[in-house]
Amino acid sequence: MTHVLEADGLTRTFGGRRAVQSVTLELDAGECLALFGPNGAGKTTLLRLLAGLLKPTAGVARINGQLLRGDAAARAQVGFISHQSMLYGPLTVRENVELAARLYGVRGAAAAATDVLGEMRVLDRAESPVRSLSRGLQQRVSIARAMVHRPRVLLLDEPYTGLDALGAATLTEMLARLRGDGATLVLVTHNIAEGLEVATQAAVMHRGRVVRRERREELDANRYADAYRELVGGAT
Amino acid sequence: MTTRALPDDGDEATLVNAGVETRPLFDWLFGVAVAAMVAAYVRAVFFTPIEALQGAAQKIYYVHVSAALSAYLALGVVALMSIVYLWLRDERADRLAESAGEVALVFLTAVLTTGPLWGKPIWGTWWTWDARLTLTLFLWFLTAGYLVLRGAVDEPAMRARYSAVIGILAALLIPFIHLSVYLFNTLHPKPILLKPDRPSMPNEMVVTFAGFFVACALLCIALIRARYRYGLARDAVRAMDAASAEDE
Amino acid sequence: MRPSLLSTTWVIARKDLAIEFRTRTAFLAVLVFAVLGIATFYFAWDATAVAAIDLAPGVLWVIFTFSGLLSLQRSFGVELADRAMDGLLLAPIDREAIFLGKALANLLFVAGILIVTVPSVALLYNLPLGRTLPILFAIALIAAVGLVAVGTLFSAMAANTRLAELLLPMLSLPFFVPIVYGAAQTTSMLLAGRPVAEAWPFMKILIAFDLVFLTACTLTFPYILEE
Numbered sequence: 127m128t129h130v131l132e133a134d135g136l137t138r139t140f141g142g143r144r145a146v147q148s149v150t151l152e153l154d155a156g157e158c159l160a161l162f163g164p165n166g167a168g169k170t171t172l173l174r175l176l177a178g179l180l181k182p183t184a185g186v187a188r189i190n191g192q193l194l195r196g197d198a199a200a201r202a203q204v205g206f207i208s209h210q211s212m213l214y215g216p217l218t219v220r221e222n223v224e225l226a227a228r229l230y231g232v233r234g235a236a237a238a239a240t241d242v243l244g245e246m247r248v249l250d251r252a253e254s255p256v257r258s259l260s261r262g263l264q265q266r267v268s269i270a271r272a273m274v275h276r277p278r279v280l281l282l283d284e285p286y287t288g289l290d291a292l293g294a295a296t297l298t299e300m301l302a303r304l305r306g307d308g309a310t311l312v313l314v315t316h317n318i319a320e321g322l323e324v325a326t327q328a329a330v331m332h333r334g335r336v337v338r339r340e341r342r343e344e345l346d347a348n349r350y351a352d353a354y355r356e357l358v359g360g361a362t
Numbered sequence: 363m364t365t366r367a368l369p370d371d372g373d374e375a376t377l378v379n380a381g382v383e384t385r386p387l388f389d390w391l392f393g394v395a396v397a398a399m400v401a402a403y404v405r406a407v408f409f410t411p412i413e414a415l416q417g418a419a420q421k422i423y424y425v426h427v428s429a430a431l432s433a434y435l436a437l438g439v440v441a442l443m444s445i446v447y448l449w450l451r452d453e454r455a456d457r458l459a460e461s462a463g464e465v466a467l468v469f470l471t472a473v474l475t476t477g478p479l480w481g482k483p484i485w486g487t488w489w490t491w492d493a494r495l496t497l498t499l500f501l502w503f504l505t506a507g508y509l510v511l512r513g514a515v516d517e518p519a520m521r522a523r524y525s526a527v528i529g530i531l532a533a534l535l536i537p538f539i540h541l542s543v544y545l546f547n548t549l550h551p552k553p554i555l556l557k558p559d560r561p562s563m564p565n566e567m568v569v570t571f572a573g574f575f576v577a578c579a580l581l582c583i584a585l586i587r588a589r590y591r592y593g594l595a596r597d598a599v600r601a602m603d604a605a606s607a608e609d610e
Numbered sequence: 611m612r613p614s615l616l617s618t619t620w621v622i623a624r625k626d627l628a629i630e631f632r633t634r635t636a637f638l639a640v641l642v643f644a645v646l647g648i649a650t651f652y653f654a655w656d657a658t659a660v661a662a663i664d665l666a667p668g669v670l671w672v673i674f675t676f677s678g679l680l681s682l683q684r685s686f687g688v689e690l691a692d693r694a695m696d697g698l699l700l701a702p703i704d705r706e707a708i709f710l711g712k713a714l715a716n717l718l719f720v721a722g723i724l725i726v727t728v729p730s731v732a733l734l735y736n737l738p739l740g741r742t743l744p745i746l747f748a749i750a751l752i753a754a755v756g757l758v759a760v761g762t763l764f765s766a767m768a769a770n771t772r773l774a775e776l777l778l779p780m781l782s783l784p785f786f787v788p789i790v791y792g793a794a795q796t797t798s799m800l801l802a803g804r805p806v807a808e809a810w811p812f813m814k815i816l817i818a819f820d821l822v823f824l825t826a827c828t829l830t831f832p833y834i835l836e837e
Contacts, residue, residue: 141518142604179699180837198702212697214625214688216632221625228621229701231613255632271697448833500784507780514771520837524767527830528781531760534826538788538819 128191130155130310131279135185136175145171147334148185153327155278158301158311160321163331164358169314170208172331173281176312177206189279202230205277209284211268215257219248219267222256223274230275238274246270247296261288269297279310286320298323318351332358392584398577402570410570422480424571428578429472430498436466436582437505437533444529447522456522457597459529461589463508465582470502497539504532615710618703622711627718629688636684637722644677644727652734666735667797671790673727674750675757678786679779681719682761685712686769695835705832713762713827720754737801745800749816753793756820760785763827766834785823792816 129152138146146168153159163169174180176187178194178201186193192200213222220239227235243249246266256264265288272280280301286294301311301324315321322328322342328350329339337357406424443459446452477495478488489495508528515521613621630637651669689695698708728746732739761782768777792815799809 141516142601174837177700179696198704201700202702204700206696206700208693208696210693210696212693214629214694215691216629217625221628225621225625226697226701228613229618229698229703231702448830497787500787503780504784507777507784510773510780511767511771511777514773514777516772520770523833523836524771527763527767527833530830531763531785531823531826534822535785535788538815538822541815 129153129188130157130190131176131312132188133172133176133185134188136172136182136187137184138171138175138180139183144334146175149331149336150185151329151336151339153310153312155308155310156305157326158305158313158324159327159329160325161312161314161329161331162316162318162321162354163314167331167358168334169331170283171334173206173208173283173312173314177201177204177281179206202275203278205272205275205280207269207272207280207282207285209287211256211264213256213264213268213271216255218253218255219243219259220252222267223271226271227274232275239270242270242274243267245273245300247292262290262293265289266293266296269300273300277309279312280304281312283314284316285313286315286317294320318354319347322347322350330354330357389584389588391580392588395577395580395584398573398580402574402577406570406574410566411564420480420484422476424574425578426473426476426480427571428575429469429476431575432578432582433466433469433473433501434536435579436462436469436586437501437536439586440466440508440529441533444526444533447526448530453518453522453597456525457593458586458590459525460512461586461593463505463512463525463529464589465585467502467505467509468585469578469582470498470505473498474502501536501539504535508532613703615704615707618707619710619714622698622708623714623718626685626688626712626715630715630719636681637719640677640680640719640723641726643680644673644723645730647673647676648727648730648734662735663737663801664798666731666737667794667801669735670728670731670746670750670797671753671794673731674724674753674793675783675786675790677723677727678720678754678757678761679782681716681723682758682765682782683775683778685716685762685765690769699835705835706828708835709762709766709828709831712766713758713824716758716762717754720758721751724750724754742801746797749793749796749813752813752816752820753789756789756816756823757786759820759824759827763831763834766831770834788815788819792819 131151131153133149133151136146136149137144149172151159161169161172171180175182176194178187178197181195186195188194189200189203194200194204214225217225220243223239223243224235227238232238240249240252243252246269248263248266248270251259251263256267259267265285269285282301285297289297298320301313305311305324305326311324313321313324326342327339328342328345329336331337338353402424406421410421412420439462440459443455443462447455447459474495477498482488508525511528512521512525515524648669651665651673655665686695689698699705724747728750729739729743731737732743732746761778764778764781764785768774768781771777792812795812796809796816799812800806
């Protein structure tokens with residue numbers, strides 16, 4: 127059975143250091159995996175592998191059966207949000223999002239940009255240069271940029287960082303809606319409560335490995351935070 | 363948690379047991395190469411006639427051109443291994459390229475020092491900005507740049523890739539450099555041996571030169587091989603350190 | 611639907627030019643350097659010892675090389691801030707398009723500098739404008755293609771290393787030598803009124819260099835971006 131997002135023995139080393147070791151997971155449409163773990167556990171590396179930004183040392187990542195690495199068509203289905211904005215400071219909000227739209231081959235780039243900026247509630251700042259925006263607003267633009275081509279798979283690396291209450295609520299609402307529409311999400315976050323809110327699966331990474339993975343309905347949200355702390359020892 | 367660091371007992375057996383390939387005590391290739399160089403020098407100095415126009419200083423030619431050709435040989439290895447690395451992603455190719463690059467720099471330095479030593483008695487000046495000398499100088503900078511680049515990248519795979527790209531581009535540059543010599547009327551003697559038609563030196567000198575070149579090339583290869591073995595041991599130790607650091 | 615190589619190239623070139631135009635500081639900095647450099651050479655010139663027509667090509671090509679280097683330095687800096695480069699790498703575009711787009715932007719940047727510097731040199735050294743300007747521009751543009759091809763690639767490489775400011779000039783200058791050599795020889799021959807046929811071999815070096823390195827750099831660029 128072809129899963130929407132699949133990792134099979136995914137491994138990545140840098141020099142001698144094994145950042146991600148033999149990670150295997152599968153996600154189908156409408157699922158959201160919440161990925162927890164201390165700093166340096168390999169969560170960002172795993173996400174970059176799933177986005178096709180890194181070449182695996184071993185193993186494969188697939189989207190709808192297509193190999194991610196080296197296949198442009200597979201990349202077209204992915205949206206990636208990291209805690210770095212990936213925006214060009216001197217360009218305006220609209221220019222940044224339209225650029226992304228054009229690079230993804232979206233027809234009617236200008237209209238698509240307007241739509242997604244409206245959804246993220248930053249349309250009123252569309253003509254401002256990105257560097258004049260606050261961190262929180264930049265994050266919203268960054269999310270809009272990742273969404274403009276309506277990806278079926280969305281990878282989010284600590285997207286709540288820097289968002290104010292309204293921004294966080296907007297994001298959660300959007301993620302839930304996307305899940306409902308059948309998109310597949312992987313959400314890396316430090317905030318266990320926020321993560322479990324939208325998740326259908328939850329996993330913990332420690333030292334490059336996925337040490338625990340289960341479906342949302344199998345776990346007890348109240349106990350999860352304690353279980354997590356136990357799992358990663360004293361590591362933060 | 364125990365670390366797998368090597369006991370520092372200075373015992374080679376420990377290294378062998380740990381799987382590190384150690385070098386034999388006597389490097390026979392290197393010995394042969396050195397012997398050949400000595401023989402070539404003796405023949406060049408004592409048993410080859412002195413050239414009429416340039417005098418004894420002409421004999422530097424043997425070292426100068428042999429070193430240049432050996433440097434080109436080493437650079438050829440760099441270029442070839444660069445292509446092999448990008449194609450096969452085998453770290454051995456990268457290690458060989460690194461070794462050849464360092465040896466090439468040594469031989470290029472020899473070319474750039476023997477050149478002026480030859481030039482002063484013949485042309486009356488230590489240095490001239492004629493095309494070939496200038497371009498050998500830039501070749502030196504290119505090789506030095508290659509080695510500086512390697513030093514500036516920490517991640518091994520990235521370092522290998524970047525070096526390979528530079529290696530290939532540098533190889534493509536060399537024909538342009540050589541081409542320029544033919545178009546520029548310079549002080550530099552027109553190529554004597556590498557002309558399209560017959561070499562214009564008497565046979566005795568050609569033989570001496572051939573012998574010198576072979577000895578020089580042997581030395582070049584021996585040095586590359588020795589440097590490669592060092593690189594192999596160094597990388598093995600690094601890998602062990604990284605693995606044991608992770609277990610902590 | 612994936613955009614074509616050509617249109618992606620243009621999108622990326624436009625983006626770089628838009629950023630450049632927005633800030634303008636880099637362009638003005640290089641322009642000021644070029645003009646000051648030419649002026650310095652002029653003041654250091656003993657007109658009784660060296661004829662204008664002998665000195666002018668040298669000045670032009672030295673300034674060309676160093677302002678070219680300065681222009682290239684900023685090329686990838688803009689991608690490193692906030693990891694904007696990741697945005698390009700995630701998109702379903704050819705890596706080659708990223709190279710060609712940035713190289714094209716760099717070429718137009720350098721051309722902008724040339725529009726000021728070439729006439730400046732011609733004016734200062736009293737070169738016959740009508741005859742020489744078109745020739746100089748043509749040679750400069752052809753030389754710029756080679757300069758930009760190699761420089762864009764090395765700029766990408768250097769940006770990812772610890773010694774970026776050292777590596778870019780150190781790696782590039784040996785590659786610029788055939789360009790400067792061919793261009794300077796052609797220029798001085800044509801300015802001295804020698805027949806085109808004599809200068810043609812040097813032009814051939816320039817054009818061959820452009821073709822070889824534009825191709826080689828485009829093909830090897832993806833290996834630089836790969837992680």
